[in-house]
Amino acid sequence: xxxxxxxxxRKYREKMNAEILGADHLGIKRFFNLDTQAYADGAxxxxxxxxxxxxxxxxxxxxxxxxxHIVRCxxxxxxxxxxxxxxxxxLVVGGSIVIPHMRRAFETMGQLLPE
Amino acid sequence: xxxxxxxxxRKYREKMNAEILGADHLGIKRFFNLDTQAYADGAxxxxxxxxxxxxxxxxxxxxxxxxxHIVRCxxxxxxxxxxxxxxxxxLVVGGSIVIPHMRRAFETMGQLLPE
Amino acid sequence: xxxxxxxxxRKYREKMNAEILGADHLGIKRFFNLDTQAYADGAxxxxxxxxxxxxxxxxxxxxxxxxxHIVRCxxxxxxxxxxxxxxxxxLVVGGSIVIPHMRRAFETMGQLLPE
Amino acid sequence: xxxxxxxxxRKYREKMNAEILGADHLGIKRFFNLDTQAYADGAxxxxxxxxxxxxxxxxxxxxxxxxxHIVRCxxxxxxxxxxxxxxxxxLVVGGSIVIPHMRRAFETMGQLLPE
Amino acid sequence: xxxxxxxxxRKYREKMNAEILGADHLGIKRFFNLDTQAYADGAxxxxxxxxxxxxxxxxxxxxxxxxxHIVRCxxxxxxxxxxxxxxxxxLVVGGSIVIPHMRRAFETMGQLLPE
Amino acid sequence: xxxxxxxxxRKYREKMNAEILGADHLGIKRFFNLDTQAYADGAxxxxxxxxxxxxxxxxxxxxxxxxxHIVRCxxxxxxxxxxxxxxxxxLVVGGSIVIPHMRRAFETMGQLLPE
Numbered sequence: 234x235x236x237x238x239x240x241x242x243r244k245y246r247e248k249m250n251a252e253i254l255g256a257d258h259l260g261i262k263r264f265f266n267l268d269t270q271a272y273a274d275g276a277x278x279x280x281x282x283x284x285x286x287x288x289x290x291x292x293x294x295x296x297x298x299x300x301x302h303i304v305r306c307x308x309x310x311x312x313x314x315x316x317x318x319x320x321x322x323x324l325v326v327g328g329s330i331v332i333p334h335m336r337r338a339f340e341t342m343g344q345l346l347p348e
Numbered sequence: 349x350x351x352x353x354x355x356x357x358r359k360y361r362e363k364m365n366a367e368i369l370g371a372d373h374l375g376i377k378r379f380f381n382l383d384t385q386a387y388a389d390g391a392x393x394x395x396x397x398x399x400x401x402x403x404x405x406x407x408x409x410x411x412x413x414x415x416x417h418i419v420r421c422x423x424x425x426x427x428x429x430x431x432x433x434x435x436x437x438x439l440v441v442g443g444s445i446v447i448p449h450m451r452r453a454f455e456t457m458g459q460l461l462p463e
Numbered sequence: 464x465x466x467x468x469x470x471x472x473r474k475y476r477e478k479m480n481a482e483i484l485g486a487d488h489l490g491i492k493r494f495f496n497l498d499t500q501a502y503a504d505g506a507x508x509x510x511x512x513x514x515x516x517x518x519x520x521x522x523x524x525x526x527x528x529x530x531x532h533i534v535r536c537x538x539x540x541x542x543x544x545x546x547x548x549x550x551x552x553x554l555v556v557g558g559s560i561v562i563p564h565m566r567r568a569f570e571t572m573g574q575l576l577p578e
Numbered sequence: 579x580x581x582x583x584x585x586x587x588r589k590y591r592e593k594m595n596a597e598i599l600g601a602d603h604l605g606i607k608r609f610f611n612l613d614t615q616a617y618a619d620g621a622x623x624x625x626x627x628x629x630x631x632x633x634x635x636x637x638x639x640x641x642x643x644x645x646x647h648i649v650r651c652x653x654x655x656x657x658x659x660x661x662x663x664x665x666x667x668x669l670v671v672g673g674s675i676v677i678p679h680m681r682r683a684f685e686t687m688g689q690l691l692p693e
Numbered sequence: 694x695x696x697x698x699x700x701x702x703r704k705y706r707e708k709m710n711a712e713i714l715g716a717d718h719l720g721i722k723r724f725f726n727l728d729t730q731a732y733a734d735g736a737x738x739x740x741x742x743x744x745x746x747x748x749x750x751x752x753x754x755x756x757x758x759x760x761x762h763i764v765r766c767x768x769x770x771x772x773x774x775x776x777x778x779x780x781x782x783x784l785v786v787g788g789s790i791v792i793p794h795m796r797r798a799f800e801t802m803g804q805l806l807p808e
Numbered sequence: 809x810x811x812x813x814x815x816x817x818r819k820y821r822e823k824m825n826a827e828i829l830g831a832d833h834l835g836i837k838r839f840f841n842l843d844t845q846a847y848a849d850g851a852x853x854x855x856x857x858x859x860x861x862x863x864x865x866x867x868x869x870x871x872x873x874x875x876x877h878i879v880r881c882x883x884x885x886x887x888x889x890x891x892x893x894x895x896x897x898x899l900v901v902g903g904s905i906v907i908p909h910m911r912r913a914f915e916t917m918g919q920l921l922p923e
Contacts, residue, residue: 249566256569260551263612268559271440271605276429281396282437288400289407289441290560292788294870295524297563298441314391321835322397325386326404326413328752328788329843330865333872336824339831364796371799375781378842383789386835405790407560409640410754412793436605443522443558444613445635448642451594454601479911486914490896493727498904501670501720506659511626512667515633519671520905522634525869527908528671544621552627555616556634556643637903639755666720673867673903674728675750678757681709684716731900736889741856742897748860749867749901758901774851782857785846786864786873 234300234341242300272305280309284319291323294334300341307345316342349415349456357415387420395424399434406438409449415456422460431457464530464571472530502535510539514549521553524564530571537575546572579645579686587645617650625654629664636668639679645686652690661687694760694801702760732765740769744779751783754794760801767805776802809875809916817875847880855884859894866898869909875916882920891917 234242254262272282283305290298306316320338324331349357369377387397398420405413421431435453439446464472484492502512513535520528536546550568554561579587599607617627628650635643651661665683669676694702714722732742743765750758766776780798784791809817829837847857858880865873881891895913899906 249569253565253569256547258547258551260612260616261554264554267605267608268440271437275433277433285399285403285434285437286441289403292404293407293560295560295563298560317831317833318390318392319400321833322386322400324836324839325383326401326788326790328786330786330868330870330873333870335828339824339828364799368795368799371777373777373781375842375846376784379784382835382838408790410790410793413790432601432603436603439606439609441558441560443556445556445638445640445643448640450598454594454598479914483910483914486892488892488896490727490731491899494899497720497723498670501667505663507663514630515664515667516671518630519633519637522638523905525905525908528905548620548622549630552616552630555613556631662716662718666718669721669724671903671905673901675753675755675758675901678755680713684709684713728900731897735893737893745859745863745894745897746901748864752864752868778850778852779860782846782860785843786861
């Protein structure tokens, strides 16, 4: 994603998460909590877990999830060369079908971790 | 997988990989090399990369791949509590559809990393 | 999808379905018929079947299919709270990877079934 | 699944669920709770929700999940002709790739809902 | 699949297809017809179409579908080296997650097209 | 894709591939080479292989991959009626979830192979 797409994604994500949580469905609210907690420091640190979230998002080919985890990885100090290694594992596991998502992932990474 | 299933998987994997590589298709042989190299120490260490391979295999729900990466994770000294955190990320990202694979993953882990 | 995206989807769907059917491939035309008939009243009523189509589209993460079945569910008098329960089943089965699609699904639902 | 496979699945599921929950990971335990609650009577009744779980399991092609939801559907009084309609929606949405799973689903259904 | 597994698959497939068609659901019966017709000679010949069915089955990772299309490809005179090229395209498109299925595919191919 | 979308895809693909390869990760560069070589004339000709790539992309539902292989198929002299047969196999194997991608595929085909 380029800078504008990334900003729009962030706004849309925030707005719609508020709407979803506002619907006050107990199961959905608890799922969102579980989702947040899954990436908190524990037996593995948050940095490692965000890389796990990123590679899982890439092989499942979800652009929004990929963008989100790239942002979080950058916050957790994943370096550019480390992130590219995550991309490579995703590529080998998931195949060429991952490439279009890797293109957008490289662009997103470029906003946050310039060369 | 229980001990016998894990042993059969190892033998079958070894036998059929030999047969596949014996077919001498250049593209396939190079892919197998890339696959091996993707998990070697680099900007990320082998331990982290094996956990990436494990979570990717779980969300894509490939039992053989999961068993393979659990074996490799154990070799790279991923602890039981670290591995369970990888399982949890896979569960949250991939949903309840991951649970049948997590059952077999717990059994496989039990062969290698007893409580 | 917001109102404009939903309208564009409807137009594009109509236009391209006409073009596809105009190609006059017997197999494709029969498939389109089967697809329509699968949601007609039968042993299960159309309302239930549209909810089945919706949850299947969500776990397979197809935004166009989701939008289509939300429209059809609303026509079959699926209520807002019923639809949110369908979303919740999709979320639990399919995991956090469903969330970006649920965001767009909530927006689409908002066009048709305001709070 | 035939009768023996179904019985083995039930035992293995029970045994490994106990082992997974015994690992006492808070996130995993909460996920299992969410999973159970997603199918409880609410805005939609348990019968409808189990059919939603079944169709989602079929298009995602998870044999264990399919068997589990067929058992639960039968308990919730889904009839044979209703269940076959769920299979048909899964087939149309998911394509011929669903057929091998539908074969096993028909066999499982036959244990519980004979003609 | 080895010879015995392949034989069991053929018998199970035949038996359950009869049971499915015997349920006399119009939609399901029509789908089975469409499925058969999709691989008949037309603008593309049956040989090419069976290779299309094989590669699609491999990237979707359905072992039964793969075995079925390998049998049909062999009947349509796809050679061993042609089939290995289909495997390679599936491997590159679908990634290492395809490898466990390619192992079984090589074994199945060995029953029908010995070196 | 319409003409403008197709042109934007081509430019974005070229630009980001250059950026990805410029990152100089040996594994990624080798994967890109393998990807290119998988479609070169061999035991199967490039035309057949591009149709294999197209059907695989359709059942995996990757719009960029579909557009790319439609362009390459047209260059390899796949005719309009042959391409529609590939679409039909993808539809039968992958189900109605393929339809939104087939809509865009028909539009892309129309840029290159007008009726």
